Amino acid sequence: MTLTQIVFWTFSALAVLGAAMCITRRSPVASALWLVQTLFALAALFVVLDAQFVAVLQVLVYAGAIMVLFLFVIMLLNLGRPGPSDLKGPVGLAVATLLGGLLFFQLLRGATPSAAGTPAGDTMAQLQQEQGIVGAVARPLFSQYLIPFEITSVLLLAAIVGAVVLAKRKL
Amino acid sequence: MPGALQLLWLVPALPLAGFVANGLLALRRPPAPPAPPARRAVSIIGVGVLLAALALSVAIVLAFQRAGAAGPLVFPYWEWLPVGDLHVTVALELDQLSAVMLLVVTGVSSLIHLFSVGYMGEDPGYARYFAYLNLFVFFMLVLVLGASFPVMFVGWEGVGLCSYLLIGFWFNERINADAGKKAFLVNRIGDVGFLVAMLLIFAHMGSLDFQPVFAQAPKLLAPGGAAITAITLFLFLGCTGKSAQIPLYTWLPDAMQGPTPVSALIHAATMVTAGVYLVARCNVLYALAPVASAVVAGIGALTAFFAATIALKQWDIKRVLAYSTVSQLGYMFLGVGSGAYAAGIFHLVTHAFFKALLFLGSGSVIHALHRAYHATHSHEDAQDMRNMGGLARHLPWTSKLMWVATLALAGIPPFAGFFSKDAILSAAFSLGDVHPLWYVYWLLGLLAALLTAFYMTRLMLYTFHGPNRTGERESAHLHEGPWVMTGPLVVLGALSVAGGALNVPALFRGHAWLEHWLEPVTAVATRLRPAIEVPLGTEWTLVIAAVAVAALGIFAALRLLRPEELVPARLAPAERGFARLLWKKWYVDEIYDFLLVRPLVWLSREVLWKTIDLGLIDGAGVNGAARLSQVLGWVGSRLQTGQLGFYVVLFVGGVLAVLWTAVR
Amino acid sequence: MLLGPSLGVSAVLFALGVAGVLLRRNAIVIFMCVELMLNAANLAFVALAQSLGVAGQIFVFFVMAVAAAEAAVGLAIILAIYRHKQTVDLQNINLLKG
Numbered sequence: 001m002t003l004t005q006i007v008f009w010t011f012s013a014l015a016v017l018g019a020a021m022c023i024t025r026r027s028p029v030a031s032a033l034w035l036v037q038t039l040f041a042l043a044a045l046f047v048v049l050d051a052q053f054v055a056v057l058q059v060l061v062y063a064g065a066i067m068v069l070f071l072f073v074i075m076l077l078n079l080g081r082p083g084p085s086d087l088k089g090p091v092g093l094a095v096a097t098l099l100g101g102l103l104f105f106q107l108l109r110g111a112t113p114s115a116a117g118t119p120a121g122d123t124m125a126q127l128q129q130e131q132g133i134v135g136a137v138a139r140p141l142f143s144q145y146l147i148p149f150e151i152t153s154v155l156l157l158a159a160i161v162g163a164v165v166l167a168k169r170k171l
Numbered sequence: 172m173p174g175a176l177q178l179l180w181l182v183p184a185l186p187l188a189g190f191v192a193n194g195l196l197a198l199r200r201p202p203a204p205p206a207p208p209a210r211r212a213v214s215i216i217g218v219g220v221l222l223a224a225l226a227l228s229v230a231i232v233l234a235f236q237r238a239g240a241a242g243p244l245v246f247p248y249w250e251w252l253p254v255g256d257l258h259v260t261v262a263l264e265l266d267q268l269s270a271v272m273l274l275v276v277t278g279v280s281s282l283i284h285l286f287s288v289g290y291m292g293e294d295p296g297y298a299r300y301f302a303y304l305n306l307f308v309f310f311m312l313v314l315v316l317g318a319s320f321p322v323m324f325v326g327w328e329g330v331g332l333c334s335y336l337l338i339g340f341w342f343n344e345r346i347n348a349d350a351g352k353k354a355f356l357v358n359r360i361g362d363v364g365f366l367v368a369m370l371l372i373f374a375h376m377g378s379l380d381f382q383p384v385f386a387q388a389p390k391l392l393a394p395g396g397a398a399i400t401a402i403t404l405f406l407f408l409g410c411t412g413k414s415a416q417i418p419l420y421t422w423l424p425d426a427m428q429g430p431t432p433v434s435a436l437i438h439a440a441t442m443v444t445a446g447v448y449l450v451a452r453c454n455v456l457y458a459l460a461p462v463a464s465a466v467v468a469g470i471g472a473l474t475a476f477f478a479a480t481i482a483l484k485q486w487d488i489k490r491v492l493a494y495s496t497v498s499q500l501g502y503m504f505l506g507v508g509s510g511a512y513a514a515g516i517f518h519l520v521t522h523a524f525f526k527a528l529l530f531l532g533s534g535s536v537i538h539a540l541h542r543a544y545h546a547t548h549s550h551e552d553a554q555d556m557r558n559m560g561g562l563a564r565h566l567p568w569t570s571k572l573m574w575v576a577t578l579a580l581a582g583i584p585p586f587a588g589f590f591s592k593d594a595i596l597s598a599a600f601s602l603g604d605v606h607p608l609w610y611v612y613w614l615l616g617l618l619a620a621l622l623t624a625f626y627m628t629r630l631m632l633y634t635f636h637g638p639n640r641t642g643e644r645e646s647a648h649l650h651e652g653p654w655v656m657t658g659p660l661v662v663l664g665a666l667s668v669a670g671g672a673l674n675v676p677a678l679f680r681g682h683a684w685l686e687h688w689l690e691p692v693t694a695v696a697t698r699l700r701p702a703i704e705v706p707l708g709t710e711w712t713l714v715i716a717a718v719a720v721a722a723l724g725i726f727a728a729l730r731l732l733r734p735e736e737l738v739p740a741r742l743a744p745a746e747r748g749f750a751r752l753l754w755k756k757w758y759v760d761e762i763y764d765f766l767l768v769r770p771l772v773w774l775s776r777e778v779l780w781k782t783i784d785l786g787l788i789d790g791a792g793v794n795g796a797a798r799l800s801q802v803l804g805w806v807g808s809r810l811q812t813g814q815l816g817f818y819v820v821l822f823v824g825g826v827l828a829v830l831w832t833a834v835r
Numbered sequence: 836m837l838l839g840p841s842l843g844v845s846a847v848l849f850a851l852g853v854a855g856v857l858l859r860r861n862a863i864v865i866f867m868c869v870e871l872m873l874n875a876a877n878l879a880f881v882a883l884a885q886s887l888g889v890a891g892q893i894f895v896f897f898v899m900a901v902a903a904a905e906a907a908v909g910l911a912i913i914l915a916i917y918r919h920k921q922t923v924d925l926q927n928i929n930l931l932k933g
Contacts, residue, residue, distance in 0.1 A: 008837055012844045019848050019871055023855030028863050035867050038848070042874055049841060051881045054895050058877075061899050066870065066906045073910045074863060077917050086861035086924060088816070093858060099823045100854030106827060107846035110834035124885045124892075137892050145893050152900045159904030166911035169918070813929025819856055 008048050015041035026085045028074050032067060039063045050124040052133050175227070175234040179246055179263050182224050182231065182273065183312035189220035189305035197298035210297055217301030218284045221308060225277040232270045241691060242266070245318050245382065252321070256377060264318030264381060268692045271516060271685070272315035272448055275523050276441050280308045282659035283436040286531050289656035290432055290538055300340060300430065307333035311441050315448060319380040320369045323449075327365065327413065330442045331358045337437060338429040350428040357422040361412015368405035371398065385455040389695065394459045403456050403463035407470075410446025416504060417474045420497045421760055427489040431534030434489060439496045439530050440523040447503040447519050451512045451692075458510065458696035465608065468508025468599065472612040472619075475501030477757075479622035483629070484753035486740065487554045488533045491630050495580065496526055498619055502595055505616055509609070510700045511598030512693045513674070513686040518591035520685075521670045525579040525588055528663035532573035535652050535660065536634060539566055543641060543648035551642070555740040556630065561639035565649035568657050570635045572664040577631050579667040581624035582721040587670030589718070592620065594676065597713045601705045617720055624724025629732055637734025678710055841882030848875035862913050862923040866906075873902050 018038030025031045039062045046055035088096070127136040141149055193216055196209060235244070243266030252259040265273075284304060291300050310329025317323035331354075339351030369379060375398050376384050376391055392399040410416065415423035426438045437443070450457055450467060457464050475498045482494035499522050506515030539562070540553040551558050563570040579586035582593070596616050602609035639646050651657060675681020690697075737743075746754040755761075810821075852875060855868030877895045884891025917923050 005837070008840065012840070015844065016847050016851070019851040019855075022871065023851060023858055023864075023868060028861055031864050031867060035871060038871065039874065042878060045841070045844070045878060046881050049837065049881045049885050051884065051892050051895070054877075054881060054892050057896070057899060061903060062870075062874070066903060069906055069910060070863065070867060073913065076914070077863075077923065079861070079863065079923070086859055086864065088858055088860060092816070095820060096854040096857035099820065099827070099857060100850045102827055103823065103830075103853055104846055104850035106830040106834060107849060108843065110830070122886070123888050127889060136889055137896075140889050141893055141896065148897060152897060155904050156900060159907045163907040163911040166908065166915045811932060813932025815925045815928070815931075816857065816860065818931075823853060823857065 004048060008045065011041040011044040011048070014038075015045065024087070026087065028079050028086075029071065032070050032074065036063050036067050039067065050122070050128065053137050175230040176238065176244065176265065177246075178227060179231055179265055179316070180248065182227055182277070183263075183309050183316065185220040185224040185227070186305040186308040186312065189216050190302050190309060192216045193298050193302035193305060197296070197302050199298075210292075213298045213301050214288045217305055218281070218288060220305060221277065221281040221284045224308070224312075225281045228273045228277045231265070232274060235265055235270055243269075243318075243382065243692075245380075247318075257373065257379070259319060259321045259379060261322060262318035262380070263316040263322075265316065266692055267689050268448075268451060268516065269315050271520065271689070273312070275520050276308065276311050276315060279440045279523050279527050279663075280304075280311075280436060282662055283432045283440075283527065283531065286435075286534070286656050286659040287430075287432040289653045290534055291430060294430075296340065300337075303333055303336045303340070304433070304436070307337070307437060307442070311445075314445055318382070320372065320384075321379055323452075324365060324369065327409075327445060328362065330437070330445065331355065331362070331413070334358075334426065334437050334442055337433040338426045340429055340433070347428040350422075350425040354422040354426050357419050358412045361409045361419055364405045364408025364412070368402050368409065371402045371405065375402070381452070385453075385695070388455050388459060389699070392459060394699070395461055399456060399460045400463050403453070403460040404466060406449060406453060406456070407446075407463065407467050410449055410467075410504070411470065412446075413449075414443050414446030414500050414504070415497050416446070416470050416501060417477060420474060420478065421763060423497055424490050424493040424756070427487070427493050431489065431530060431537055434493070435527045435530030435534065438493065439526040443496065443500060444503065444519045444523065447500065447507055447515055450504070450507040451516050454507070454512045454693050454696035455699075457507070458699040464508050464510065465606070466508070468505050468609070468612050471501040471504025471506075471508055472599070472615040473501070474498065475505060475619040476615045476622070477501075479619045479626065481753055481756045482626040483622060484746065484750050486556050486743075486754075487552075488536065488556050488559070488630060488634060489530070489554055491556075491626060492526070492529050492533060495529075495623065495627065498623060499526065499580070501619070502592060502616065505599055505612060506595035509595070509598040509602055509612075510696065511595060512696065513683075513689045514591065514594035514598050516689065517674045517685050518588075518595055520673065521579065521587035521591045521667070524663055524666040524670045525576040525586075528576040528660060528667055529573060529580065531656075531660055531663065532569050532576065535569040535656055536562060536566060538652050538656070539649050540641065540645075543645040546648040547642070547644050549642065549645060552740055556633040557737055557740040557743055558640055559634045560637045560641070560734055560737065561635070562649065563635040564639075565646070566635075566651050568651055569660065572660045573635070574631060575664045576667050577627045579670075580627055581725060582620055582717055583725075584718060585668075585671060587667050589721075590671035590674060590676070593714055593717050594674070596620075596717055597705065597710060600709075600713055601703045604703060617716065620717060621720045621724045624721045625728045628725045628728035632728065632732055632734050633737065637737070640737060640739045642739075678707075678714070836886070838882050838886060842879055845875045845879040845882070848872075848878065860925050862916070862925055862928075863910075865925070866909055866913070870902060870906070873898055 015038045018034045018036075018041060021034035022031045022038060025034060039058060043055040043058040043063070046052070046058060087093075124136070130136075131139060193213055196213055196216075199209075238244075243264050245262050245264045247260045247262040249261050250258065251261045284301075287300065287304065291297055294300060307330060310326045310333060312326070314323055314326025314330060317326055335351045335355040338354050339348045342348045342351070372384060373379055376387055378384055378387075388399070411419045423438055423443065427434050429438070457467065478494045478497035478501065482491050482498065485491045485494060499518070503515045503518050503522070506512075506518055536559065537553050540559065544551055544553055575586065579588040582589045584590075596613060599609050599616060600613040603613065641649065672681075674683055674685035676683050745751070752758070849872050852868045852872035855871065856865050859865050859868065877898055880891040880895050880898070882891075884895075913923055916928065920928060922928070
């Protein structure tokens, strides 16, 4: 087992653990923190998978911005106190386990490498060597995917306006 | 080709134009009371187009004779139904047979139109009446001139429609409307037979035009085979409807609810003879089907006898004549069924003359009585013979002319009916050598002749002789109609006397002109028919027998009946015994009602309406669909719990289902 | 190559996210589970991008942008609901009831 694999499996285990804890903790704050762990572990996995720039963004955007927002809202609504559990009863647990498990097997069935086409080797690694880690991602983003990129800005603007309108008590 | 022949299309077109013009006049508001100028316009249009058509027909027939064409002349006008192998062309055909019919139809129609001017003069529906009458003549001409089965069928249905419209002409009274409905529905049964026959003909011969069908029939169809027998029998079913034969004759007596000239034109002289014309037109087919021919003759003979018995005991003057018509139509079918097509057509022609005369004469009587009752505000039945009697003093012309027609109908020489009836009876008798059944037919025909003489003499005695039973005050108002009514009677009387000259057989040193004239039409059929030579002695015996029977009938009626003992209708006692059976028309209408009408009504009401329509279609179908969507909607609304968790479960379930099929 | 294992981990995370949505009643936690599912998808994208080209990583950027927008709007909605109902428990929110 190479070092890469060891790192990969370690952080995979951390991610899955974080996810599992996230969905089972009673307190929303605990859930959020376990989710942060999963996000960090995923950032590490991204590094292993030759997506260093994405990994950085993952830490900045998800762990740094989105999760903070979540925590802010939890605190704003004063949900951090221990209250009645929001976990469903045994029936809910059974349904969740059953459907989740079924979905997992379905996804595994579809997610075999052969179904993803023949892997063409280390395409990302080559691109990064030719253009640099950021350049490999930035060039297509600002040329081929320019229009979706610009539309994303519109989306974010709309989200900002929407959020303000929704959250403000009085306009 | 001479010019007149090219104008053949104009003959039916003229009455059609008259129909359009009079129809527009009839639609004008207000319809009643029509002003005299409008009335005159209607008369001129209605009668004028008929007279023009008659003149044109005479010219055309003369031109046809001069042209001396061996085969029929077909005038195609336009393609009507080009469907696959079926090409129906609207075409008219002129041959010897349709020429005869052309003259009879236009001639008799013209006279009856003229009579109607007087008879219907005070009716508020004057314009409508003439519009229908013109339309009828149009369809009748299409029927006799059509060059293919479908074109003929158009005329066939068209005359049925006009018959319906004219029977129920005074539709304000329910009994008239019912009679029209009955005629229409009974005719539908026959028309189905005609349609089936047409389909069979097309299936076997691939054409519906007369000429190819008749030319190929002897080659394509085995003589006496199942196919030809079925075709001819289905055709004959159509004839039994239209020409009022057993078992579909019941509509014709009821059809007398219409105006009397209509009875004369449609229900005696022309339309009801369409069946005879059809059999004669298809003589090739019938010659190939001896069984069907025997059926035609048998039904004809039976109808002739059966209807004559009913006529013995009817009191309504028009009903006597109606049953007489049914009986005489039976004679015609006996003739054409016996293969004597010329004799059948001959009887058709002479019958058209004398029966039209009888009906118009009865119309004249009814008109006089009606006016008399109208003058005294009485509500007696103007058609019941028990209210007549002694009318010869008041209506001398009508009385004399009707006596002529009666003698012609009874078959007394030298009147027209004698020759035609004799020709039919001897034709039936001569086939007795082939099969003894024909002797029975002949005997039935002879008995019918006896009864015919009897009931016609009875009608004349009760109507015109003996004491007058109309009433003291009324009889002062009885008098002959205007000249437009007596004029046609005189012409028809002359034709009833002289009509026999058309076809004086060799027996009386005649030339059998009509038979020779029709030879080109019946040539193939004559070849197919067994040649039978009847000895001269036998023929004379037959003639003497027929005349003796007719004379016996008249004599018996004169001796047995006592007009002076009759009492007016409202005082008359009910009939008893066998007389009641005849008076009730053998209860045939009641039997039909019990056997057919009521089960059908029950079936329609209980099964088709209440079970299938209300239960199945309305209940299960329409309301069921509504209830189903209601239930589905209820289930759907129950699914909308508002619980997001539940939605998510469903959503994930859906995703799983999609993945299940999408991922392989 | 870690493509197969990565996709496996992605599937596990995604299934856990779905199970979380099914299991929880708290709107905010459910929201977090949705984020978890998005991240599982991101992992699959990145793993495939390693061998198939940069497009997968570009997709991840867009997913992140959408997630950020969604978080902003979604949390604002939760705030509004809380202000209205004094709860974020979905059991008590059944405005969609038919």
